[in-house]
Amino acid sequence: MADLRTLAIFVKVGERRSFVGAARELGISQSGVSNAIGRLEDRLGVRLLARTTRRVNLTEDGAAYLERCRRILEDLDEAELVLKKARTTPTGRLRVDMPVSYGRLKMVPEMGAFQARHPEVQLALTFTDRYIDLVEEGVDVAVRFGPLRDSTLMARRLSETRFQVVGSPAYFARAGRPRTPDDLKRHQCLVLAQRESRPRDWRFRRGGEDILITPPSRMSFSDGAAICGAACAGYGLAQMHDYYAAGPIAAGELEPVLEKFRTGPDGIFLVYPQTRHLSPKVRAFVDFMTKGFR
16 A cells, blocks of 8 residues: 555646656655655556656546545545644535536525635535445535435435426417326427436326326437427427426416426435544535525
């Protein structure tokens, strides 16, 4: 196992893309830096850095290793701060992952106020609709919808959402309005389909039970914003989260239908890995967001 000093040297070289710059910043000789990197590459059996006469670049393996090493060193720094109680001010890099649409519409507008209150926290926001492993991908906090599948994570309720079927006034003038979910077979529906997966079924509640309907469609999308835009343009009906539909409905661009068949709300949660000593930056972010959304 590489010692922490060697990891710190590698991280500094990877960040600066320079042996000279890393040596100067660490206060050691350039040969000391070069020897440490050479020993590390020999031990791992891979090239971490591609060297030329003018610059230093990370290899693909090096880039992946750099992110892990940086995370290890950051976690160790935070562990020392917590154990020694040397500092209580939230500080450091905080990576937050969130669904694309919800993140853009609901989370990003709150980041300015959080940053103003905690200026020593460096926010790194990522947006994806896939289910990620927080520990594997080095994420501090993530936003999750619906029932939580991972019992190893801590969770704080942030908000809730319900699905809503909407269409434009122009579409309804042309095709009429569905009165029940069964009427959807006579309508053009705009559906969400991620990559090669089948389109997402639409959820409704009828007779006290939740039901799934596969809507007829000649048009599918992998992006919620595109579906919303297509619905506003009159291409067909769409089922989307109410937080997404609220703006276009208020603007008169979309109108809701099948309201009495809407399902109950799904919870929206902030989740984060369990730890005996929750870092100040994670605690500050979770507390700030849950209070703000309440």
